Amino acid sequence: MVKIVSVDKNSRAEAHGIRGGDNLISINGREISDVLDYRFFLADRTICLKLSREGNEFEVTIVKKQYDDIGLEFETPLMDKKHSCENKCIFCFIDQLPKGMRKTLYFKDDDSRLSFLHGNYITLTNLHDKDIDRIIEMHISPVNISVHTTNPELRVKMMHNKRAGEVLSYMKRLADAGISLCGQIVLCKGINDGEELERSMRDLSALFPAMQSVSIVPAGLTKYREKLYPLECFSKEESARVIEQVDRFAHELEAKTGSRMFFCSDEFYLKAELPLPEEDYYEGYPQIENGVGMITSLVTEFRGELDYLDEYLTNYKAPRHVSIATGVAAYDTIKQMAVELEARIEGLQVDVYKIINHFFGETITVSGLLTGKDIAEQLDGKELGEILLFPENALRAGEDIFLDDMTPDELSRNLNVAVGPSRNSGEGFICDVLGVEHEI
Numbered sequence: 001m002v003k004i005v006s007v008d009k010n011s012r013a014e015a016h017g018i019r020g021g022d023n024l025i026s027i028n029g030r031e032i033s034d035v036l037d038y039r040f041f042l043a044d045r046t047i048c049l050k051l052s053r054e055g056n057e058f059e060v061t062i063v064k065k066q067y068d069d070i071g072l073e074f075e076t077p078l079m080d081k082k083h084s085c086e087n088k089c090i091f092c093f094i095d096q097l098p099k100g101m102r103k104t105l106y107f108k109d110d111d112s113r114l115s116f117l118h119g120n121y122i123t124l125t126n127l128h129d130k131d132i133d134r135i136i137e138m139h140i141s142p143v144n145i146s147v148h149t150t151n152p153e154l155r156v157k158m159m160h161n162k163r164a165g166e167v168l169s170y171m172k173r174l175a176d177a178g179i180s181l182c183g184q185i186v187l188c189k190g191i192n193d194g195e196e197l198e199r200s201m202r203d204l205s206a207l208f209p210a211m212q213s214v215s216i217v218p219a220g221l222t223k224y225r226e227k228l229y230p231l232e233c234f235s236k237e238e239s240a241r242v243i244e245q246v247d248r249f250a251h252e253l254e255a256k257t258g259s260r261m262f263f264c265s266d267e268f269y270l271k272a273e274l275p276l277p278e279e280d281y282y283e284g285y286p287q288i289e290n291g292v293g294m295i296t297s298l299v300t301e302f303r304g305e306l307d308y309l310d311e312y313l314t315n316y317k318a319p320r321h322v323s324i325a326t327g328v329a330a331y332d333t334i335k336q337m338a339v340e341l342e343a344r345i346e347g348l349q350v351d352v353y354k355i356i357n358h359f360f361g362e363t364i365t366v367s368g369l370l371t372g373k374d375i376a377e378q379l380d381g382k383e384l385g386e387i388l389l390f391p392e393n394a395l396r397a398g399e400d401i402f403l404d405d406m407t408p409d410e411l412s413r414n415l416n417v418a419v420g421p422s423r424n425s426g427e428g429f430i431c432d433v434l435g436v437e438h439e440i
Contacts, residue, residue: 341434
């Protein structure tokens with residue numbers, strides 16, 4: 001049963017007398033506990049809603065088109081609370097956050113509904129047989145799974161959860177039912193790499209084609225790891241060996257299935273100081289949200305848009321001086337893109353600044369974990385031009401605030417310059433640097 005907080009005006013629900021404050025019990029006899037139940041059973045053309053008002057139950061029947069909404073609003077998008085993580089993973093990034101940050105930053109979600117709705121990765125340890133049955137019945141697909149290892153005993157050790165090993169069997173159940181899967185392996189040096197990584201790739205490849213792709217990413221280690229499991233960063237040579245191992249396995253798999261399935265994140269290539277693969281390598285970027293092919297995608301889009309640069313220049317006003325703050329990992333790429341724009345556009349000056357992550361530690365090099373404080377301190381006194389651009393993913397998802405609680409407005413006041421996010425696309429980058437919108 002879920003509480004209805006409001007009813008849209010002129011909606012079917014309002015026309016049938018449903019009010020805010022009513023409780024939704026079931027649809028067509030099926031109990032409603034969250035958004036997945038609601039959306040799945042709402043799809044029928046004729047729906048019988050059982051509701052309660054002030055302790056009295058009643059029913060409403062609504063006839064509609066198959067996928068039409070009826071205008072009910074609930075307390076939260078999920079219609080109940082997020083499911084928190086029950087694991088204590090040895091590499092958990094949230095456990096490595098400094099004290100004193102916003103309470104919401106310390107919440108660990110492990111919610112299968114967010115996997116379907118927003119692409120979040122889940123460990124399966126929060127699920128039970130009835131949950132798998134529901135996913136299969138509703139054909140919720142894809143399901144994104146944080147695998148890390150297919151060795152049951154090692155998975156229990158890595159996640160500090162006694163169910164971590166046994167729930168691996170859920171992957172085959174889902175695969176056999178035609179549910180698409182995407183996997184992620186957070187690689188920890190000396191723990192789940194080497195022979196264990198080989199085993200994981202072999203086991204996961206057996207789930208093909210249901211298991212569509214798997215990313216291999218290095219564990220992110222901040223400077224706040226006191227009293228946590230001792231982990232070390234991969235060296236340049238070790239990163240190169242990981243890439244060689246994954247590429248060898250993936251090449252053999254591609255020859256058999258037509259898909260390489262396994263991809264190392266950009267961070268491994270940067271650590272190894274190896275060139276990033278070309279676009280065709282990534283098979284449509286299925287793991288781009290895990291940092292796999294992100295740089296190649298950005299550069300490919302950017303170079304493609306340069307062919308249409310005249311369209312961007314319609315409203316461009318010279319001269320223009322722009323600064324860009326970026327992380328260590330992306331610096332060389334952003335700098336090269338800036339140089340190419342400067343060479344093609346008269347009166348454009350773009351200064352790119354490499355921001356060292358002092359807040360989390362210098363081993364954290366990705367732009368998405370930059371903080372306002374680091375940007376402000378390292379650019380204090382610099383000539384920043386008309387505007388300072390920062391990576392849009394440095395802001396909390398859905399919020400206008402950096403991870404350290406500084407807002408863009410505060411950063412602007414500290415540096416006495418206008419600031420704004422730079423979009424992570426070729427078109428967006430050009431538009432933001434030039435201060436225009438692309439007119440087609």
